[in-house]
Amino acid sequence: MELAELRTSIVNKDLKNYYMFVGEEVKIMDTYIQQIVSTFNLEPIRAESLNAVYSKLTSNTFGNKMPCYIISNDDEFIKADKVWERMFDLKMKCVVIMLYYKLDKRTTFYKLHNDNGLITEFNVLPSEMLIKYIQKEVDLSQNYCEELIGICKGNLSKILLEVDKIKCLAKAKDVTCNNAYITLIQEGVIFVPATDLLFPFIDAITLCNPQLSYTIWNKIKKVENSMAVLSLLYGNFRNILSVQLAGNVNGICEFTGLTPFQVKLAKEKLGIFSKEELVSIIKTVRKAEKGIKTGLIEEPIAVKYVLTQIFKGAK
Amino acid sequence: MIGQENLLQLIDTLKSNKFPRFIILEGEKGSGRKTMAREIAKRLNARPVLSGISTEEIRNVINLSYKVSTPTVYILPDADKMHKAAKNALLKVTEEPPEKSYFILTTNNLMYMLSTLISRGTVLKMDKYSRTNKLDYIKLNYSLESFGSNVDFLCDVCDTFPEIDAVIDYNVEEFKAFCATTAGFIVKAPLANALKIPKKLKLKEEDTGYDPTLFMKAVAYNFSQQLITAENRCVIDSLTENIRITLNYINELGIKGIHKLATLDAWILEMRGL
Numbered sequence: 084m085e086l087a088e089l090r091t092s093i094v095n096k097d098l099k100n101y102y103m104f105v106g107e108e109v110k111i112m113d114t115y116i117q118q119i120v121s122t123f124n125l126e127p128i129r130a131e132s133l134n135a136v137y138s139k140l141t142s143n144t145f146g147n148k149m150p151c152y153i154i155s156n157d158d159e160f161i162k163a164d165k166v167w168e169r170m171f172d173l174k175m176k177c178v179v180i181m182l183y184y185k186l187d188k189r190t191t192f193y194k195l196h197n198d199n200g201l202i203t204e205f206n207v208l209p210s211e212m213l214i215k216y217i218q219k220e221v222d223l224s225q226n227y228c229e230e231l232i233g234i235c236k237g238n239l240s241k242i243l244l245e246v247d248k249i250k251c252l253a254k255a256k257d258v259t260c261n262n263a264y265i266t267l268i269q270e271g272v273i274f275v276p277a278t279d280l281l282f283p284f285i286d287a288i289t290l291c292n293p294q295l296s297y298t299i300w301n302k303i304k305k306v307e308n309s310m311a312v313l314s315l316l317y318g319n320f321r322n323i324l325s326v327q328l329a330g331n332v333n334g335i336c337e338f339t340g341l342t343p344f345q346v347k348l349a350k351e352k353l354g355i356f357s358k359e360e361l362v363s364i365i366k367t368v369r370k371a372e373k374g375i376k377t378g379l380i381e382e383p384i385a386v387k388y389v390l391t392q393i394f395k396g397a398k
Numbered sequence: 399m400i401g402q403e404n405l406l407q408l409i410d411t412l413k414s415n416k417f418p419r420f421i422i423l424e425g426e427k428g429s430g431r432k433t434m435a436r437e438i439a440k441r442l443n444a445r446p447v448l449s450g451i452s453t454e455e456i457r458n459v460i461n462l463s464y465k466v467s468t469p470t471v472y473i474l475p476d477a478d479k480m481h482k483a484a485k486n487a488l489l490k491v492t493e494e495p496p497e498k499s500y501f502i503l504t505t506n507n508l509m510y511m512l513s514t515l516i517s518r519g520t521v522l523k524m525d526k527y528s529r530t531n532k533l534d535y536i537k538l539n540y541s542l543e544s545f546g547s548n549v550d551f552l553c554d555v556c557d558t559f560p561e562i563d564a565v566i567d568y569n570v571e572e573f574k575a576f577c578a579t580t581a582g583f584i585v586k587a588p589l590a591n592a593l594k595i596p597k598k599l600k601l602k603e604e605d606t607g608y609d610p611t612l613f614m615k616a617v618a619y620n621f622s623q624q625l626i627t628a629e630n631r632c633v634i635d636s637l638t639e640n641i642r643i644t645l646n647y648i649n650e651l652g653i654k655g656i657h658k659l660a661t662l663d664a665w666i667l668e669m670r671g672l
Contacts, residue, residue, distance in 0.1 A: 314657060317659075317660055318659075321593070321663065324593070325590050325593055328588065328589050338591070339593075339594065340593075340597045362667060362672050365660070365663065366664065368660070369657065369661070369663070369664050372656075372660060373650070373653070373656065373660075373661075376653055376654065376655050376656055377653060
């Protein structure tokens with residue numbers, strides 16, 4: 084069931100007994116649960132598993148309100164294929180909302196529930212909508228809103244938590260929300276995930292900044308895959324070499340076989356390394372990649388080995 | 399089945415004694431390992447069953463293998479790509495072989511197999527196809543005459559039948575011309591241009607273009623053709639060196655998971671003496 088269909092069904096007071104909400108957007112999911120509960124005058128009951136409440140699903144209720152069982156990430160239910168079928172035919176005297184953070188779309192469990200129109204996906208909202216949510220709470224500029232959305236990977240719950248920090252700091256220090264945001268980023272109160280440091284790391288190396296390169300690497304080495312880092316590094320140095328070799332020729336994209344964006348990025352880093360150094364670097368990176376594949380270099384030290392080789396002459 | 403006479407003879411010899419229950423069939427991609435596995439099943443009067451190689455599938459196959467009542471050959475392709483858990487599960491079969499079942503694992507490199515499996519199994523190697531085998535294959539599937547002198551190119555460049563199919567599919571004349579032009583271009587063109595060559599090849603599954611290994615084999619063929627007619631000592635030395643470097647990088651392209659673009663770049667750089 085699409086989100087719009089779910090919305091329409093609530094507006095039209097068309098209550099179903101069994102829902103399955105899937106997605107990382109917990110905040111929106113919660114909003115819909117509250118809508119269902121209040122529109123149909125239900126009694127929300129959080130349960131650990133379907134098994135725990137299964138016997139009550141067909142029982143009459145003695146209270147004024149019909150119970151609405153809300154069950155999160157019940158893995159046992161995913162494996163209990165006989166119970167799924169029963170759930171479709173069960174004449175329930177309550178509402179069951181199963182919540183899953185993530186479901187494998189290839190599984191029979193997913194397909195069967197989806198074919199029966201039970202699954203509603205709660206995916207990340209579009210940026211424009213998220214910006215509206217942020218700006219409803221704080222007076223943050225468009226650029227910072229976009230940056231914050233990127234840091235929180237579009238997750239509204241996370242965004243609102245960070246927005247709350249901005250609001251509190253701006254009020255306590257009597258500064259603008261933009262300034263409060265900058266302070267929070269600089270102080271590390273708004274946590275920037277390590278993965279977002281991959282491109283700054285590549286930039287630090289290609290711009291020959293050993294100190295920054297080692298600092299970032301120490302932060303990201305536990306989360307980044309060495310092969311992926313080396314592959315990205317190889318591509319970047321290769322592009323710089325191609326653009327550097329091409330010089331000022333007309334039609335540089337055609338000459339080098341690179342896209343305009345790749346050329347633009349490479350041009351920002353021209354002249355930092357000589358042609359000979361660039362050739363030597365791409366050979367070193369390849370040696371490290373090959374070394375990992377052939378077992379000659381241990382993966383955990385491969386990137387550090389490359390950094391040492393690149394910066395050995397740097398001041 | 400075309401070729402593999404020695405291997406088939408060996409199989410017949412093994413059959414006359416006690417045929418091994420656990421075989422590892424080593425040969426490069428396209429060398430006919432699955433066809434050979436089916437041929438073995440035929441010669442053993444057994445039912446061939448081609449299985450997947452996920453851990454779950456392997457465990458299922460092992461369970462079944464102890465229950466079957468008719469001789470069955472389980473063919474497990476690309477065993478080098480199996481998960482370690484699946485490889486370990488197979489150890490049981492090697493230690494307590496089922497009565498009616500045989501296992502044939504195919505791999506293109508023994509290096510990626512567990513040493514415990516190798517030591518317990520019987521390793522059989524696919525033979526290289528001879529020129530006669532390749533000609534037989536072309537005669538059987540295409541019109542040999544239509545290729546004219548390009549038949550030599552096909553037989554010398556391609557090691558397996560799927561490679562022959564691929565080159566014919568590319569258009570032999572066009573592929574040959576491209577490789578000949580590129581062979582000169584690698585050393586003589588400006589480096590920035592030379593580095594464009596790998597981008598014209600099929601480096602990833604979704605790319606279009608020629609297969610990098612076939613391309614390099616064709617370039618090596620081109621150098622060897624030039625070598626036949628070369629008289630100048632310097633030219634001979636340079637061509638010999640080019641062939642040596644190219645063959646070395648063809649081998650490197652065979653390393654599982656190798657960065658193909660980087661390998662081809664390294665080849666170009668080394669060919670230019672950088």
